[in-house]
Amino acid sequence: MLRKKGFTLIEIMIIISIIALLSVILVPKVGAVRMESKNNSVNTNVLLIRTYMENRSGKDGNRIQNKSLDTLLKSIQVDMSSDFSGSNSLINPFNGSKSIDARGDASNKNISSSSSVLLYYSSGNLPENNEVIKSGDFPDGVNIRGTVVVVLYGSSQNSRGGYALYGIDNFGAIVRSYIVKFPAAPSLTDGSDNSDGSTIQDNVNRVIKYIKVDAIRKIITGVPNGQMYNVIQGPLYNDLKEEFTPGDSSKHIVNPYHLNKDAIDDDGYHTNGDPGISYDYSIICNANPGDYSSMDSKYAGYPGNVVVYVTNNPVGYVVYGVDKNGNTISKTPVNLSTEITSSMTQSLEDNVNAVSVELDKIVKKLQPSNDGDYNRRVALQSEAKNKLQELSLKNAYLPDWIGIRTDTYNFSTGISVIVELKPENLENIKNFKGAVIVDVLQDGSGYEVYGIDYMGNNYAYKKIQNSGD
Numbered sequence: 001m002l003r004k005k006g007f008t009l010i011e012i013m014i015i016i017s018i019i020a021l022l023s024v025i026l027v028p029k030v031g032a033v034r035m036e037s038k039n040n041s042v043n044t045n046v047l048l049i050r051t052y053m054e055n056r057s058g059k060d061g062n063r064i065q066n067k068s069l070d071t072l073l074k075s076i077q078v079d080m081s082s083d084f085s086g087s088n089s090l091i092n093p094f095n096g097s098k099s100i101d102a103r104g105d106a107s108n109k110n111i112s113s114s115s116s117v118l119l120y121y122s123s124g125n126l127p128e129n130n131e132v133i134k135s136g137d138f139p140d141g142v143n144i145r146g147t148v149v150v151v152l153y154g155s156s157q158n159s160r161g162g163y164a165l166y167g168i169d170n171f172g173a174i175v176r177s178y179i180v181k182f183p184a185a186p187s188l189t190d191g192s193d194n195s196d197g198s199t200i201q202d203n204v205n206r207v208i209k210y211i212k213v214d215a216i217r218k219i220i221t222g223v224p225n226g227q228m229y230n231v232i233q234g235p236l237y238n239d240l241k242e243e244f245t246p247g248d249s250s251k252h253i254v255n256p257y258h259l260n261k262d263a264i265d266d267d268g269y270h271t272n273g274d275p276g277i278s279y280d281y282s283i284i285c286n287a288n289p290g291d292y293s294s295m296d297s298k299y300a301g302y303p304g305n306v307v308v309y310v311t312n313n314p315v316g317y318v319v320y321g322v323d324k325n326g327n328t329i330s331k332t333p334v335n336l337s338t339e340i341t342s343s344m345t346q347s348l349e350d351n352v353n354a355v356s357v358e359l360d361k362i363v364k365k366l367q368p369s370n371d372g373d374y375n376r377r378v379a380l381q382s383e384a385k386n387k388l389q390e391l392s393l394k395n396a397y398l399p400d401w402i403g404i405r406t407d408t409y410n411f412s413t414g415i416s417v418i419v420e421l422k423p424e425n426l427e428n429i430k431n432f433k434g435a436v437i438v439d440v441l442q443d444g445s446g447y448e449v450y451g452i453d454y455m456g457n458n459y460a461y462k463k464i465q466n467s468g469d
Contacts, residue, residue, distance in 0.1 A: 038093035042147075042148070042169060042176070043176050045090045045116070045167065046178070049117065049150060049165055050165060050180065052080070053163045053165060053180045056079075057182050058182070060076065061162075061182030061183055064155065067254070069121035069123065072121075072152065073102050076119060077119050080100045080119075084117075085098075092114070092115065094146035097114045097115055097146075099115045100115065100117040100119065101115045102120075103118055103119065103120055103139075104120065105123075106120035106121065106122040106138065106139060108139070111144060112144070113143065113144045113147060115144075115147055116146075116148065118144060118147050118150070120139065120149065121151065121153070121154075122151050122152070123154075124153065126153040126161055126164065127164050130179065133174060133179075138166070140172055140173065141168070143172070145168045145169065145170055145171075146168060148167050149165065149174075151164045151165070160182055160184065162182045163180045164177070164179055165178050200304060200329060200330065201321065201329070202256075203283075203321065204306050204319055205330075207240070207244075207306050208319050210240075211317050211319065213398075214239060215316070215317075215334060215336045216398060217398060219339065219340065219397075219433075220340075220398065220433035220454055232315070232317070236317075237287060240285055252282075253282045254282050255281070255305060257304040263281050263283075264282070264285065265281040266285060267284055267285065282305060283305065283306045284305050284306070285309070286308070286310070295307075295318070296320070299322055300322065300326030300327070304322065304324075305322050306321055307319070307321070307322065314333075314336070315335075315336050316333060316335045316337075317334040318334070319332050320332065340397065344396050344434070344454075345396070345459070348396035348397075348434060348436075348453060351393050351416070351451060352436055352449055352451045352460040353460070353462075355388060355393070355449055356449050356464055358387050359387075359438065359446070359449060360464050361387075362380070363445075363464050364466070366446075366466045373442065377440045377441075377442070377444045381406060384440070385406060385419045388404060393416045395435060396434040396451065397454060398434060401413065401416050401435075402416050403416060405418055408420060408428045408432065408437075409425060409428070411428055416434070417435060417438065418435055418437050419438040419440075420438070421439075422439060422442060432452050433453065434452065434453075434454070436451050437458075441463075445465050445466050446463065446464045447464045447465075448462070
């Protein structure tokens with residue numbers, strides 16, 4: 001009789017033992033192979049980014065003269081997100097992410113990310129070699145494994161800028177680090193041939209324009225001349241910093257030579273003592289000069305800067321630029337007492353005349369009325385306000401002030417016309433410099449019209465009245 005074919009229990013156990021043994025041997029090797037494959041993908045991504053940054057280094061090296069590091073970093077992020085998209089996307093092998101993110105200052109190392117590329121900037125100098133990158137001062141860790149990290153550095157007077165880049169492996173360690181330098185900076189010029197049009201003269205002119213407008217604001221907002229020095233001295237640094245904001249490409253001023261910063265240096269006045277100034281600035285302000293005789297030579301070692309300092313005789317500012325040889329150029333004093341021009345005062349008179357024409361039309365239409373004087377005056381005030389709003393008059397001294405109001409109880413800026421029932425606040429009215437004041441006559445028969453000049457005096461007075469009522 002034939003025996004049935006099959007495996008005996010012993011044979012089955014032997015087979016299971018062999019499979020188990022193979023699993024113990026092969027599974028870790030398969031896992032290691034997969035991990036090695038992912039790390040190799042990181043290395044490949046680093047090489048692709050390295051080639052990309054080498055190709056664009058000249059472009060960024062030129063642009064950095066006119067953009068802050070933060071602004072340029074965001075531009076790089078936009079460009080890379082466009083160039084590495086679709087089938088060209090860089091994929092983080094550990095999480096599948098394709099995003100390219102700009103994270104700001106590289107000192108922020110405690111981060112978690114699911115990106116494929118992380119972009120940073122650093123205000124320090126570009127590392128000299130790869131060992132510096134591995135020193136522990138750069139973003140790393142398992143929270144960002146699989147990413148390629150790029151750190152942007154600007155050029156300074158003593159160091160060429162560029163990029164440091166590397167990958168993060170499965171252990172969170174830095175691998176495949178590279179340094180890509182910007183092309184050598186051109187020699188210093190007089191600032192007139194910058195490819196982006198930024199010159200010392202342009203920068204000086206922008207600062208002067210701002211300071212003159214700011215000075216006029218201080219004059220006409222009721223600051224007594226005797227206190228003007230205190231008023232312009234204290235706020236100088238913060239005013240300049242707010243106007244020419246570092247990092248805002250629409251506002252900032254950048255040194256037109258090869259310096260990388262758009263920062264504003266406060267030379268000692270708001271600091272504990274005078275710590276000295278750095279080379280990497282575009283504006284140096286000194287609100288409290290100790291020795292005026294040296295102010296035109298003190299900053300000779302900081303080419304490309306705009307220098308602003310305060311004077312007290314006359315009260316105002318001095319603005320100049322420093323050329324490549326340390327010479328003072330485009331020196332311009334800003335005397336606050338002369339910033340109000342005759343054309344501004346003429347504009348105030350023109351505004352009074354324009355208002356008078358419109359009020360005369362109202363007065364000519366007045367009809368006899370049995371209403372009390374107060375009701376009649378209120379009606380005249382309302383009609384004048386509505387009519388004058390159509391003119392959109394600008395303040396004679398500050399054209400961006402176009403507001404209209406109906407009282408002078410509380411001084412506020414931004415006003416070009418005031419229509420009030422009666423002038424009860426004569427002292428407060430003086431603060432509304434450059435504005436046209438319309439007072440309704442007490443008997444309701446018309447108006448008084450005049451401007452307030454920069455000294456707080458009534459100017460170009462007119463009386464518009466219905467003499468037949």
